Structure formats: structure tokens, C-alpha cells
Amino acid sequence: MEKKQRRVVALCAAATTALALAVAGCNDDGGPPQDGTSPFTGLKARDAPVLAVKIDNVGAARPQSGLAMADIVYVERVEAGLSRLMAVYSSQLPSTIGPVRSARETDLELLRQFGRPAFAYSGAQSKLLPLLKAAAAHTVPPERLPDGYTRSQDRPAPHNLYLRPERALAAASEADDAKDIGFRFGAPPKGGRATPSYTVRYPAAAISFAWSGERERWRVSMDGAAVPVADAKGRGPATVVVQGVTIKPSRFHDRSGSATPYTDTTGSGPALVLREGKTHKARWSRPSATRGTEFSTPDGDRLAFARGPVWVAYVPKEAVTSGAAGTSR
Known part of the structure; x- marks a missing residue:
């Protein structure tokens, strides 16, 4: 009887959880993120730490790896009128991400809304290094995590450095979980x-x-x-x-x-x-x-x-x- 009761309790708990997730997934009022959904995408997701990665975006770096599983991708303007990407992960994690490139001062302000996320990048100007050291982020560049990166033989440097994200998060075990950063999800506004x-x-x-x-x-x-x-x-x-x-x-x-x-x-x-x-x-x-x-x-x-x-x-x-x-x- 005791075993049967435990099974009933477990089934009821599972049903309650499924119902809660279904309600969260169907909530279409544009309100704050619901339990069981990602505050970054509005889709069902478990609580998980945030990993931000600076990714190359010139012709020699394409196609990039891991962009398809990013929750958020920020496109920033850099030197010479080019662009670079900041990909943010939490609800999904690919096996590799890259090519990884250098950090910029812009990244430090952008990342603060995530609390203290893990931040992967490759290099930075010497004058920026003290700011990175003091940043509200768990930084995991190659010099701090050499086994967390790998070089591809198919591309020339510096467009061939790739991150192993699970190792980055293991090294940044205190990285904050995803939280509300202001996004709301729901029905579209009228017009457009x-x-x-x-x-x-x-x-x-x-x-x-x-x-x-x-x-x-x-x-x-x-x-x-x-x-x-x-x-x-x-x-x-x-x-x-x-x-x-x-x-x-x-x-x-x-x-x-x-x-x-x-x-x-x-x-x-x-x-x-x-x-x-x-x-x-x-x-x-x-x-x-x-x-x-x-x-x-x-x-x-x-x-x-x-x-x-x-x-x-x-x-x-x-x-x-x-x-x-x-x-x-």
C-alpha cells in the first residue's frame, strides 16, 4: 500500500508540474516570465546559469558554430565598420561555440543586467584587462581555461578558436541563473x-x-x-x-x-x-x-x-x- 501511495503522489506531482508548465507556456498576456519558462525566450526551460560568448563575424569566421542554440544574440559594431556578436546561452547548450574573439568595453555594461554570468572571450586590449578583472562576470578566457578551448585545423587563426561551453560553466560554477532582463512575451501589438x-x-x-x-x-x-x-x-x-x-x-x-x-x-x-x-x-x-x-x-x-x-x-x-x-x- 505504501508503495502504491508513493506512486500516486509522484503521478500527482508530475501532473501538477505539467499543468503549471502548460499554463506558463500558454500565458499570452505579455506579463513577467512565469515559472518553468525562460526569461530570455518565453519558452519552457529549466533554471540554468548564463553563459555569454563573444563571437567573430567576418567572412573567414562563417559559418559560426553554436548560434542556433543561443537564447539571445546581440550584434555590436566594432572597428572598421564591422560587426561582432555576443551570444547568450542558458536554456540550451551546444557542444561547441565560436569562433571566439576578443572582448570590448561595450560588453561589460551589456553583461551587468545578467547579474554575474560566465563570460567567454579571447583576448582584449591591455588597457581593458583591469576592467575585465573587475567586471561583474565570471570570466573564462583561454589563459584561465586552456582545456576549455580548441583550435580548428580547417581555418586560419584567429578565426579558428572554439569554446567547449560545458567546461566553461564548470569553471564558472557560481555563474548566476537566467533572470528577468525586461523581455516580455505574448500577443503582438496591433498594426505593424x-x-x-x-x-x-x-x-x-x-x-x-x-x-x-x-x-x-x-x-x-x-x-x-x-x-x-x-x-x-x-x-x-x-x-x-x-x-x-x-x-x-x-x-x-x-x-x-x-x-x-x-x-x-x-x-x-x-x-x-x-x-x-x-x-x-x-x-x-x-x-x-x-x-x-x-x-x-x-x-x-x-x-x-x-x-x-x-x-x-x-x-x-x-x-x-x-x-x-x-x-x-
């Missing part, structure tokens, strides 16, 4: 402009997003070449944010003397939110580096994202207000 595709343009790079109604996801291409961003379940980015920010020269320079751009991700400004084949005008607000970013409609209501991975492309504020942030078709 039909947008079959949208291209974000940097001085020397272009990232395009094409809507796939069949997959209900955005397909991604870099400089005209398709990039694999869908996981084994076919889940690619469901929401793309084109966020207008202040981008200015930082106090750091690259080897050629060019100033490294600094992207200020705090404050407020205009944004475009792409979901379900439409573009919606929005405003973003992040009062401080330790706070998340909230998005609202022009009327002031919270703007919900579609459930799934989110890509955020940082562009100058004036480019969003003038319509020059990208081109849509």
Missing part, C-alpha cells in the same frame, strides 16, 4: 508594417532577416550568405530588435590606431521590433546597467516579443528615427 525581409547595415557589414511563415521564424544571412541559426527543432530567432543607441569612439584603439566604438546600452531611445513578418515601432528604456531593457509601444504599453530566441542589433539612434537603420522589402 508588413516586412518580408529587413537588412541592418553597418559601414562594412550587413545582416539580413527574412521571414519564413512556414517556420514562423526569421532566417538570417550575413553579407548575403545564409547563416545556420535554427536548432534541431527548427527554432531560429522569433523576434528581431533594431535598437537605436548612442555609438561613440571609446578611449581604446585597435592595433592600427582606429578608435574602438563604444555602444551605450543604458538610457532610452527608439527601436523597431520585428515579429511574425511585421515591423512595430517601439521605445526602449534601461535606467542603469544593472537593470534590464523594457520595450514599449508608442502609446506606452509594454511591447511583447514572440516566443523564441531574440536577436538585438545595435545601431545609431538617428538611423532608427530617420529610417536609415536598414532596408525592408
Whole structure:
């Protein structure tokens, strides 16, 4: 009898958990993240630590590994008008991620909203090293975790360094779990402009997003070449944010003397939110580096994202207000 009672209790507990997850997954009111769902994607997920990885994004680095399983991908402008990626993982973890490249000052402010995440990168300017050491993150560069990285023989350096994420998280065992960073998920706002595709343009790079109604996801291409961003379940980015920010020269320079751009991700400004084949005008607000970013409609209501991975492309504020942030078709 005792064994049967235990079995009944276990079945009831499992049913209760399943019901809770189903309710969380079906919650479509754009409210705060529910138990059993990822605050980064709005999909069912277990509590897990956050790992951020700086990823190369020039032609020699493509196709990258691990982007398809990222919860969030941030696109940042770097020297020479190129772009680089910051991929954030929690609900899923690929076997390898890369190619891994160097950190920037922008990353330190961006990461603070995650608490103390694990942060993987390869190298940084010498003047930036003290800031990285003092950063609110568990840093795991190759010099601190040599067995956590591997070099591919198929590509030339520096575009061939890859991270073994499970080793990075093992070394950063105190990394914080995913938490609310301001994203909301639910029904789309009314209106919106039909947008079959949208291209974000940097001085020397272009990232395009094409809507796939069949997959209900955005397909991604870099400089005209398709990039694999869908996981084994076919889940690619469901929401793309084109966020207008202040981008200015930082106090750091690259080897050629060019100033490294600094992207200020705090404050407020205009944004475009792409979901379900439409573009919606929005405003973003992040009062401080330790706070998340909230998005609202022009009327002031919270703007919900579609459930799934989110890509955020940082562009100058004036480019969003003038319509020059990208081109849509």
C-alpha cells in the first residue's frame, strides 16, 4: 500500500508540474516570465546559469558554430565598420561555440543586467584587462581555461578558436541563473508594417532577416550568405530588435590606431521590433546597467516579443528615427 501511495503522489506531482508548465507556456498576456519558462525566450526551460560568448563575424569566421542554440544574440559594431556578436546561452547548450574573439568595453555594461554570468572571450586590449578583472562576470578566457578551448585545423587563426561551453560553466560554477532582463512575451501589438525581409547595415557589414511563415521564424544571412541559426527543432530567432543607441569612439584603439566604438546600452531611445513578418515601432528604456531593457509601444504599453530566441542589433539612434537603420522589402 505504501508503495502504491508513493506512486500516486509522484503521478500527482508530475501532473501538477505539467499543468503549471502548460499554463506558463500558454500565458499570452505579455506579463513577467512565469515559472518553468525562460526569461530570455518565453519558452519552457529549466533554471540554468548564463553563459555569454563573444563571437567573430567576418567572412573567414562563417559559418559560426553554436548560434542556433543561443537564447539571445546581440550584434555590436566594432572597428572598421564591422560587426561582432555576443551570444547568450542558458536554456540550451551546444557542444561547441565560436569562433571566439576578443572582448570590448561595450560588453561589460551589456553583461551587468545578467547579474554575474560566465563570460567567454579571447583576448582584449591591455588597457581593458583591469576592467575585465573587475567586471561583474565570471570570466573564462583561454589563459584561465586552456582545456576549455580548441583550435580548428580547417581555418586560419584567429578565426579558428572554439569554446567547449560545458567546461566553461564548470569553471564558472557560481555563474548566476537566467533572470528577468525586461523581455516580455505574448500577443503582438496591433498594426505593424508588413516586412518580408529587413537588412541592418553597418559601414562594412550587413545582416539580413527574412521571414519564413512556414517556420514562423526569421532566417538570417550575413553579407548575403545564409547563416545556420535554427536548432534541431527548427527554432531560429522569433523576434528581431533594431535598437537605436548612442555609438561613440571609446578611449581604446585597435592595433592600427582606429578608435574602438563604444555602444551605450543604458538610457532610452527608439527601436523597431520585428515579429511574425511585421515591423512595430517601439521605445526602449534601461535606467542603469544593472537593470534590464523594457520595450514599449508608442502609446506606452509594454511591447511583447514572440516566443523564441531574440536577436538585438545595435545601431545609431538617428538611423532608427530617420529610417536609415536598414532596408525592408
